[in-house]
Amino acid sequence: MLRRAFGALIVAVIVAGGLRLRGTGGVPPQRGGWRELTRPPS
Amino acid sequence: MTDEALSVAVIGAGVVGGRVARQLANDGRNVLVFDRRSNVRRSLAAHPGVTEIVDLSDLDPLTTPVVVVATTADQADLVAAFIDHGHHVVSTSDDVDDVRRLRHFGPRAETRCVSVVIGAAACPGLTGLLARELSLRVDVLDEIHVAFHGTGGPECARQHHRALAGSALGWHDGEWLNRQGGSGRDLLWFPEPIGGKDCYRAALVDPILLHDVFPEVSRISARMSANRRDRLTARLPMLSPPHPEGGLGAVRVEIRGSKRGERVNEVAGVTERTGMIAAAVAAATAEAILRRIAEGTAPVGRILLGDDVLENASLVDDVIRRGIPVFEYVGAES
Numbered sequence: 001m002l003r004r005a006f007g008a009l010i011v012a013v014i015v016a017g018g019l020r021l022r023g024t025g026g027v028p029p030q031r032g033g034w035r036e037l038t039r040p041p042s
Numbered sequence: 043m044t045d046e047a048l049s050v051a052v053i054g055a056g057v058v059g060g061r062v063a064r065q066l067a068n069d070g071r072n073v074l075v076f077d078r079r080s081n082v083r084r085s086l087a088a089h090p091g092v093t094e095i096v097d098l099s100d101l102d103p104l105t106t107p108v109v110v111v112a113t114t115a116d117q118a119d120l121v122a123a124f125i126d127h128g129h130h131v132v133s134t135s136d137d138v139d140d141v142r143r144l145r146h147f148g149p150r151a152e153t154r155c156v157s158v159v160i161g162a163a164a165c166p167g168l169t170g171l172l173a174r175e176l177s178l179r180v181d182v183l184d185e186i187h188v189a190f191h192g193t194g195g196p197e198c199a200r201q202h203h204r205a206l207a208g209s210a211l212g213w214h215d216g217e218w219l220n221r222q223g224g225s226g227r228d229l230l231w232f233p234e235p236i237g238g239k240d241c242y243r244a245a246l247v248d249p250i251l252l253h254d255v256f257p258e259v260s261r262i263s264a265r266m267s268a269n270r271r272d273r274l275t276a277r278l279p280m281l282s283p284p285h286p287e288g289g290l291g292a293v294r295v296e297i298r299g300s301k302r303g304e305r306v307n308e309v310a311g312v313t314e315r316t317g318m319i320a321a322a323v324a325a326a327t328a329e330a331i332l333r334r335i336a337e338g339t340a341p342v343g344r345i346l347l348g349d350d351v352l353e354n355a356s357l358v359d360d361v362i363r364r365g366i367p368v369f370e371y372v373g374a375e376s
């Protein structure tokens with residue numbers, strides 16, 4: 001019983017580690033872009 | 043004494059200090075350079091307008107009123123000594139503990155009737171300038187979130203390696219939160235060619251300084267880009283020696299607030315070699331103080347970039363003039 005629990009724990013750690021390292025980020029912006037900074041009139 | 047007759051001293055001739063010295067010399071300044079490495083010092087002194095010094099006690103506050111400290115971490119003792127000697131000081135430190143000490147040097151500088159600029163580099167430094175610039179576009183400023191990609195010289199790379207394993211401070215609804223470095227992934231877009239990078243919380247000093255400048259803002263965070271290897275090895279010694287120059291870096295500042303009752307997001311950023319960004323900010327700051335001294339309105343006490351002591355728009359203009367184009371993100375729905 002203890003051995004199975006220990007095995008399950010190891011599997012959980014490996015899966016969690018894999019998910020943490022391999023997970024993807026967010027969704028890239030679909031439009032828009034960078035342009036030179038425009039300054040408000042002073 | 044005319045503006046041009048005043049000299050500037052640059053302490054530390056590394057990736058940032060060397061560029062600060064060359065930029066100020068190109069502006070027509072007489073620049074005095076000190077570095078413990080005699081070969082580096084001599085090499086930099088070959089640049090027109092740059093002179094090497096071997097003894098810091100040679101510096102005279104009357105002829106060399108401004109000192110740019112661009113050494114590696116732990117600048118506080120050196121900065122304190124220059125203040126006590128009567129120099130205005132521009133510090134490029136981005137180390138959290140170092141900056142915490144530097145923040146308390148305001149009264150010391152006031153006693154000597156000089157100023158001390160804290161965090162005049164890329165991150166912190168440019169982040170404060172851009173946050174102030176963007177803040178003019180909103181009626182109420184609620185949040186500031188900064189992100190950083192890349193490293194300058196080798197010491198900067200080591201500092202960022204440590205930052206990912208450190209405790210990340212963030213200002214959240216009136217209290218400081220200590221989060222684990224390397225947590226809180228956020229996919230953030232920097233100006234091209236850097237593009238999208240996964241960024242994580244890190245032990246960066248920006249939230250502390252930005253909170254000093256913008257005490258009314260309810261949320262301030264700082265993240266830095268990292269890949270899987272960075273995060274896996276953050277708590278280990280650096281496995282490979284850092285690149286002597288660092289690569290292309292980027293700074294991104296996002297503010298959130300409201301204007302005429304509507305929610306507004308504004309984003310600005312730069313992409314350039316990190317050492318060049320830091321040097322441009324430090325050089326522009328030193329020039330601004332020199333001009334104020336020549337005009338007879340020398341600033342006194344603690345200065346943070348983004349506050350109202352130095353004219354923010356002029357500093358941003360000078361940074362751009364030094365070859366650091368600033369971009370804003372437009373066109374996407376927030």
